[in-house]
Amino acid sequence: MRTLVVVRSLKMGGMERVAVNLADAFAQAGHESHLVSLARVTHPLAPEEPGVVSHVLPLKRWARMTVIGFILELLARLLLNPLLKRSLFLGSGVMGGVVFRLWLHRFEARHGRVDRIIFRGIGTFEMVWSFRDARACYVLENILQDRGPRWRKRLFARCLYQGRHLVAVSSGVAESVREAMASWPFTPASLRVVVNPCPIASIRRQMMEGDPDLPVGPYIVTVARLVPAKDQALLIRAYARSGVEMPLVLVGDGQERLRLESLAAELGVEQRVIFAGQRSNPYPWMHHARLFVLSSRFEGLGIVLFEALACGTPVLSVDCPGGIREILKGELKDCVVPHDEESLVQGIALSVHGAKPPINEAWLDDFRPETVADQFLQEPEGR
Numbered sequence: 001m002r003t004l005v006v007v008r009s010l011k012m013g014g015m016e017r018v019a020v021n022l023a024d025a026f027a028q029a030g031h032e033s034h035l036v037s038l039a040r041v042t043h044p045l046a047p048e049e050p051g052v053v054s055h056v057l058p059l060k061r062w063a064r065m066t067v068i069g070f071i072l073e074l075l076a077r078l079l080l081n082p083l084l085k086r087s088l089f090l091g092s093g094v095m096g097g098v099v100f101r102l103w104l105h106r107f108e109a110r111h112g113r114v115d116r117i118i119f120r121g122i123g124t125f126e127m128v129w130s131f132r133d134a135r136a137c138y139v140l141e142n143i144l145q146d147r148g149p150r151w152r153k154r155l156f157a158r159c160l161y162q163g164r165h166l167v168a169v170s171s172g173v174a175e176s177v178r179e180a181m182a183s184w185p186f187t188p189a190s191l192r193v194v195v196n197p198c199p200i201a202s203i204r205r206q207m208m209e210g211d212p213d214l215p216v217g218p219y220i221v222t223v224a225r226l227v228p229a230k231d232q233a234l235l236i237r238a239y240a241r242s243g244v245e246m247p248l249v250l251v252g253d254g255q256e257r258l259r260l261e262s263l264a265a266e267l268g269v270e271q272r273v274i275f276a277g278q279r280s281n282p283y284p285w286m287h288h289a290r291l292f293v294l295s296s297r298f299e300g301l302g303i304v305l306f307e308a309l310a311c312g313t314p315v316l317s318v319d320c321p322g323g324i325r326e327i328l329k330g331e332l333k334d335c336v337v338p339h340d341e342e343s344l345v346q347g348i349a350l351s352v353h354g355a356k357p358p359i360n361e362a363w364l365d366d367f368r369p370e371t372v373a374d375q376f377l378q379e380p381e382g383r
Contacts, residue, residue: 001115001377002032004107006100008124010037010044012278013225015141018196018303019120020045022376025197025369027051031377034111038100038127048202055107059127060092062099069095084152089126090159097130116377118167122160129159137165137380139194142300143176143322146183157186165190165380169301170323190380195326196303197372200364203310207283213276214288219247220352221289221313223282223304224296226254233263234318235295238344240267244352251285253278287311291351295344298322306367312359316347332363 003026007019019035026033027049035047036055047054063069069092076091084090108114117136119125125138138161146153157180166188168174174193181187220239224230232250239248250260250273257275264273279285286292292308294317301323305315315332317324318339328335337347365371 002034002112003377004034004036004104004114004117006036006038006117006119006124006128008037008121008127009039009041010035010046011041012043012045012280014303015121016045018141020047021197021199021369022118022120022372023047023052024049024199024202025373026376029370029373031373032111034107034114038124048199057100057103059096059099062103063092063095066095066099069099084155087152087156089129090155093126093129093159095130097128097132100128100131118376125160132163134165137167137376139167139169140173140177140300141169143173143298144180145176146180150184153180154184154186157184161188162186163189166192167376167380168193169196170326172322172324172326173300176321192380194372194375195323195367196301197369198303198306198310198364198367199369200310200367203283203307206281207287207311209281209284211279211281211284214284215247215249215274217246218290218352219249219274219288220244220291220293220348221249221251221285222293222295223251223286223307224294225252226250226256226260228256229297230256231295231297232256232260234341234344235293236260236263236267236269236273238295238341238348239273240264240269241341241345242348244348245272246290246352247272247274249274249276249285249289251276251279251282283307283311286313289313290356291316291348293344293348294318294324296320296322297339299324302327303367306364309359309363312356314351314357316344316351318344327363327367330363331360 005019005023010016023033023035024047033052038057038059040056040058072091072094076088081088120139121141264270286308292313292315298320299322305327308315315335317336319336337343
């Protein structure tokens with residue numbers, strides 16, 4: 001089959017990395033795999049599989065060049081967005097969808113008809129929301145949150161979700177969609193769960209690469225953007241109270257870094273909390289750690305937990321809405337603690353003693369690329 005994975009950009013990020021992994025998975029399964037980014041970025045993420053064909057469609061620039069697109073975006077920016085927050089896409093996405101349709105027509109004239117089009121992430125949907133096609137499915141990477149005026153949610157839902165084939169990355173995300181369907185309301189063409197693929201062989205190859213900045217000796221690690229949703233502040237407070245002497249390493253960067261550095265200093269652990277910054281290859285940091293900890297307020301799936309397991313590292317997570325229990329189930333359910341500081345303190349203190357326990361390969365089966373690729377290519381059923 002011929003597949004097309006569409007993503008807003010290929011900048012360094014979790015959702016973008018998963019889009020690349022999915023394109024790789026299709027190629028590994030023997031399909032003709034294409035990956036298109038709707039923006040040009042410096043140092044983009046690249047597929048590992050040589051069979052994946054990458055494309056760049058500078059969608060915003062092309063839409064503005066139609067003049068109509070420029071006028072619609074300008075009207076939305078000046079009139080609509082000040083009254084209705086986050087509504088700029090209502091203007092820009094009209095011609096965005098038209099431009100994508102024209103690009104797809106040229107693409108298919110050159111490569112042949114596409115069997116499955118997969119849009120990943122709400123930000124991607126917004127850029128092309130006027131585009132509709134029965135071959136397209138729309139992957140929701142995170143839970144839908146019922147915040148803001150109800151009428152605004154209804155308007156957005158009608159544009160982004162109504163009559164479309166929706167794919168949730170976890171049962172928790174799917175449940176949030178069902179709640180939104182009843183509350184906003186809207187009716188998708190279908191709704192199913194397909195987890196994110198995790199390229200185990202690639203992760204294990206990359207985890208063996210060296211990094212001169214790796215700490216000497218055992219340490220605790222977390223890998224995530226430094227943003228409020230990941231709640232590294234909770235992790236630092238729990239770590240400070242745990243009595244654990246091995247360092248805590250935060251791999252990632254973001255708007256919360258200065259606040260988190262100040263918090264570590266305030267708690268007297270600034271010498272043991274290491275801010276490693278953004279890393280193009282985080283897997284050596286996961287592999288050499290004694291424990292991986294996730295402290296998020298919510299997670300669409302929490303694929304970093306799976307990646308840590310693939311690196312042979314034990315994991316610990318706070319319980320949160322979304323999909324962590326899609327990964328931490330069965331024998332791994334004891335790796336989840338209640339979402340409060342005291343429980344995380346105890347979890348950290350209990351998890352770092354002794355040698356690393358072995359990883360059961362069966363825990364990884366549901367996320368193998370070939371399994372996920374096959375699920376995406378099955379015809380969606382009704383919701």
